[in-house]
Amino acid sequence: MIPVNSHQSLGLQDKDVLNMYYYMLLARKVDERMWLLNRSGKIPFVISCQGQEAAQVGAAFALIKGEDYILPYYRDVGVVLVFGMTPRDLMLSAYAKAEDPNSGGRQMPGHFGNKKLKTVSGSSPVTTQVPHAVGIALGAKIKQERLVAFTTFGEGSSNQGDFHEGANFAGVHKLPVIFMVENNKYAISVPVKKQLPVDSVAVRGAGYGMPGVSVDGNNPFEVYAAVRAARERAINGEGPTLLEAVMYRLVPHSSDDDDRAYRTREEVEEAKKRDPIFLLERYLYDVDLLDDKKHQEILDKVMKEVNEATEYAEHAPYPDIKTIMDHVYEG
Amino acid sequence: MIPVNSHQSLGLQDKDVLNMYYYMLLARKVDERMWLLNRSGKIPFVISCQGQEAAQVGAAFALIKGEDYILPYYRDVGVVLVFGMTPRDLMLSAYAKAEDPNSGGRQMPGHFGNKKLKTVSGSSPVTTQVPHAVGIALGAKIKQERLVAFTTFGEGSSNQGDFHEGANFAGVHKLPVIFMVENNKYAISVPVKKQLPVDSVAVRGAGYGMPGVSVDGNNPFEVYAAVRAARERAINGEGPTLLEAVMYRLVPHSSDDDDRAYRTREEVEEAKKRDPIFLLERYLYDVDLLDDKKHQEILDKVMKEVNEATEYAEHAPYPDIKTIMDHVYEG
Amino acid sequence: MAILSYIEAVTLAMREEMKRDKDVFVLGEDVGIRGGVFRATNGLYEEFGENRVIDTPLAESAIVGVGIGAALYGLRPIAEIQFADFIFPAANQIISEAAKMRYRSNNDWNVPMVIRAPYGGGVHGALYHSQSVEAVFTNVPGLKIIAPSTPYDVKGLLKAAIRDNDPVLFFEHKRLYRLVKGEVPETDYTLPIGKAEVKREGDDVTVITYGLMVHYALQAAEKLEKDGINVHILDLRSLQPLDKEGIIEATKKTGKVIIIHEDNKTGGVGGEVSAIIAEEALFELDAPIKRLAGEDIPAMPYSPPLEKEYMLNPEKIAKAIKELAEF
Amino acid sequence: MAILSYIEAVTLAMREEMKRDKDVFVLGEDVGIRGGVFRATNGLYEEFGENRVIDTPLAESAIVGVGIGAALYGLRPIAEIQFADFIFPAANQIISEAAKMRYRSNNDWNVPMVIRAPYGGGVHGALYHSQSVEAVFTNVPGLKIIAPSTPYDVKGLLKAAIRDNDPVLFFEHKRLYRLVKGEVPETDYTLPIGKAEVKREGDDVTVITYGLMVHYALQAAEKLEKDGINVHILDLRSLQPLDKEGIIEATKKTGKVIIIHEDNKTGGVGGEVSAIIAEEALFELDAPIKRLAGEDIPAMPYSPPLEKEYMLNPEKIAKAIKELAEF
């Protein structure tokens, strides 16, 4: 389903594409491991990236690490990995250990944040990061620094007032910010047709004087190209862009959810045929960037990282209870 | 500027048009009187409809009194008059007297409300009425009653989250509600180009799966036709409509404002040439519905009402201070 | 009489009221076919259909704001906020609109709406799925606020809330949903909003509390009984209005008062309760009015040892009561 | 030393800080060419340009949320909420985001932002332009809350707030804007957040208060002086954190405490102050802790007699103090 030999024309080198594959696989395997750990009672909670890795990794590849800011949402394992978060970091967070760089074990997994990686701390109430991204872009404009703020959120979350207020503010001030909706068709149990009266969130861009672009979220190259174009626009002072990457949430909402209550197994199985990992694998085989041996090598590398990360996190210490009052205020 | 003989084709009879003129003039004269009373220290505050009467009266004429609900905003003197609020009611409110049917003198003028008139009580924080209108429309749908909820707000206020959340909800559930933006070019001192990255709020309709229609707010017939069409749609289960009536706020934001700080006198003078009262007068003369005598008759009638209302309100009693604790809760 | 869990009592109250009055309906996120993320609306969609059990878009200000509109129209909405932590996007609709509608319209319009929200911690919910948010709303006249502790109280108070003609915030402690079971009559009873209840008689120390802490206090009292300390426990049940007489009576009972809540201490409901006593029953006191409450941190951490450290428990409570008894 | 009005002190503090630190900027509704509806940002647009004095769209959640983002980026935003009554659309950004950012990121990110909001009544502002909203935020650790009463305190505390590395709500009593003038040094001074100040020494009755009520209490004290009643007045200045030691010391001074605020009594800041005293200085008391506060109505009515009835004034205050003195 990814058109053969489409990556070159987008300026992606062969090694980039393999690298994308690596990150997508890494995200998937970290995620799968967390489910296992959850089901065996080792960690209390997982929220998944499964099905969204292509969009996440494709997007992050179009940004510039060290310059751009990201304000990811809870599913963005792919985004944060590309930006430098390690599987160990993620596992430390899943186990709520002291060394977790996101929050020192204070927040649930999926609440990413790391100043060094320009990854802005996120919370649970959805869509609050949208105005923050706009504020960072405003800051960059005031300070005349060339960078973008990139933020993501679900299609359900795009119905929060903060989306509207943030997008409008960015539009008025032509700020260097990229809004990317990861439309995975569900908001917990609520299907997109009960969330939105339109087929695509991207149509809302026009209302904020910005391009609204909908792309195939299972194709990392398409997402890469769209984010790259949006970044260009932003950096050139042409203002924000609203992107929508369309995909499917392959697993339940979270480890607390049971999706059999609200969607059929057939629907899920059907979607699995477009699993982005699988599609990119097929592409890589088709364009001869991957064969069984190379494939196994990558898989081994990924699994080694996941194993080591799990091992490390499992044995890492919890935060000291004496720290509970720390950092309410400065000092 | 109103095309000659345009009212008949819209289904408006001569007497309707004269009636519209009467209400517009009444709104204007009530408003002008309030400024006088304010400047002479008799009432603490005025917020004006001046320049917006055509849109307000045109819209209200397209609704059905006794069936439809209105959720007006603070400038909608024209809307509420057509729906049955009297100049006396308005003056009682301006003087904050006990008999004020809007709030018993508890709220500032412009905070309309009267259950008998299906005029829903409004507050000061802008745009909160938008979800209320949607909720009324939802109620009507649940109870299968044929009516619409009509709500208005300024173009600045359309940037609040509540607009987005309300419009989206209405779109998803295809509810019988009409959103009308009165785009008078300013939100206090902030011109529309600092509020909106688009030329017209109406373009946002598409994002909510509803028609977005922008009309000349100085032409009551155009507004009437647009609201009537929106009402048809709504009643037929086709869902909500977003209308924008474009006009100009002819006076300062309120009696506390001084608009010389932020807009030129030339700009205001220019806009006064399109004063909707003046345009409709010219139209009525042109189509021979008005001559000097008739004009004077209407003016006399209006001024008599305004005078009597002022007189009555001025001498009406204040609420008893013993009532201050009443109606926090039922009983 | 059936033995129901706390959450079953929630569901039952809604079901009974929806049967009784066709104007009652439910709206919120995932309340439909999913039956709510906690399953509080379980079965209602099947029984009453999608016109009366409405899955809304993910937008709390609209859930409450649209609910207000429907209430103005004459319906009786029950809005579910999925977690109390997510009530703040709706703060303006609750505080500026629902709470003030009757007063501002001089009794012309009113908002008969219930807003249900699961709150509280001890469920690995971390910073944003564990909060106690009730105190934010206790400075807002026009609202009623309920926080029941038992299945019996849940049914009686939720039914009362649904029939009330003013907006009611109904806070359900999510840790209690399946932890606590109790007898719930099949009869159609309601309980008065604004009345506290003595959950245990005693004459040494008075505990004033609500929610999960009622149970922890009861456990602490059992333990202390053996040490010869008799604990009197008042369950506030309603946080707005507070039952002043009940509070003062409970104070008189022992002369030693400790107020306990899971919520942060500073600015919590305990402050108001203490102030009422200090203003109206000072000379009944034999000891300072103590407050035992959550630490003043932004919210409860995820990491199990930190969560445990934050949460009060029967041991911490027993210790504090004992200290006060020995004062 | 210049004599400035309260609002001039607000403007001066911002101007000085904007000169001192180019990362400080202002955003809000009508703050630009209009200089704010109260004129608090008067002249700043002309002096610092539209890049640092930003007229935002009419959307409070964005004003605060965008401010938070800019603060995360390293700037120091001063966000103006036009009237405190309109802060609630931003409640989620304030409570869930600004207040929790440092804690949730384990000290990695922080929000050095000031949110200024004119509050309070007595200005014919009616239900939605007169509210005292401070108590809604006092249960939220992570925020600091300031409510100064004099031009001197305004300048020192606003400058401290701007330099603070955590989010600060800065409530300005709008009735004081032009009512009160006072000496304001030209020097670059700050005042400590969290410190109350004794505004009058006395030994019969202690008044604990803040904002406009400080002035009314001072007037009442003048009057009572003639009756031989010496009133001790503590101006809290900061509502979060509260100055516990200052409160206890002021309590000890007289043994008779009356807490006064314009805000509704129930759930107001007075409850917390009273609870602190009842917990930590009970035996210093010679009388019940009194609270004199706004009636528990949703907000202050427009009609002049009702507004007057709602507002406390020096007479009502003197009466209450006198009663307490005679207790």
Ligand SMILES: Cc1ncc(C[n+]2csc(CCOP(=O)(O)OP(=O)(O)O)c2C)c(N)n1
């Ligand atoms: C303000 C708020 N309300 C409710 C929730 C509970 N909640 C968490 S995720 C979610 C669904 C989000 O759906 P969507 O935006 O489509 O993102 P997805 O999970 O599908 O990626 C809900 C309702 C929340 N986190 N925040």
Ligand SMILES: Cc1ncc(C[n+]2csc(CCOP(=O)(O)OP(=O)(O)O)c2C)c(N)n1
């Ligand atoms: C939530 C909120 N924020 C701020 C205000 C203060 N305010 C009152 S009217 C107004 C401008 C409204 O502009 P617009 O929506 O264009 O309506 P107009 O007054 O121009 O008709 C502002 C900022 C308010 N009433 N509510």
Ligand SMILES: [Mg+2]
């Ligand atoms: Mg989704």
Ligand SMILES: [Mg+2]
């Ligand atoms: Mg306008």
